[in-house]
Amino acid sequence: GENVEQHPSTLSVQEGDSAVIKCTYSDSASNYFPWYKQELGKGPQLIIDIRSNVGEKKDQRIAVTLNKTAKHFSLHITETQPEDSAVYFCAALPNTGNQFYFGTGTSLTVIP
C-alpha cells in the first residue's frame, strides 16, 4: 500500500516569513494530493490540492508543488499570519481506490 512521510513534524516561523512542509509518497500510481489544515478542536479543512497532471498550483498565499519523478510534493505558505497556526496534513490517493493515505502531520506555529 501507499506510505506517506511528512516533514517536519513541528515548524515555528516568524509572522511574515514563509513556511514549507514536504511530503514523500511511495506508490507511483497515486495521482491526487490534498493538503488539510486542522485547527484545535476542529475537523480537517481542505486548503489546496493538486493532481498528477499538474506540477504546481497556487491560491493566494498558498502553493503546492509536485515532483512525480521524485515522488514528493510540498506546501508553501508565504507571508505567514498567526491564524495560519494549525496542524497540516498531506495525503495521497492512489487512482485505484478512494482511501486517503495521510502524512503524520506538521504542527505550524506562527510567532507574532
Place this chain on the structure above:
Amino acid sequence: DTEVTQTPKHLVMGMTNKKSLKCEQHMGHRAMYWYKQKAKKPPELMFVYSYEKLSINESVPSRFSPECPNSSLLNLHLHALQPEDSALYLCASSQEGRAADTQYFGPGTRLTVL
C-alpha cells in the same frame, strides 16, 4: 455549501452504554466516511459507504456499527466501548467515492469512554 455536520460535539459514555454518532451532508455526495483520530495523529479510516452500501471496513471491532439510512445521513452506533476508543470521530463525504474525489470533513465528535 461544503458543510458536513456532526452531532453531538462531545460525548461521554461508560463502557456499558449504547450511544450513536450522527453525520449529515446536503451536498448531494454519494460517498461518506468515518474516521477515528487520536491526539497528534492523522485520521484513520474506519468505514466507507458508497451509494449507501458499505464498501470498506478497515477491520474495525464490532463494537462500532455503521449505518447509512440514506445518501445524506451516516450514523455510527457504539456499544461496549473501551477507554482506548476515546478519540475524535470524524465524518467526511465526497462526490462519488471514486479515486481522486475531494473529501470534506465535519468538525468531529469528541468521544470520551470512562
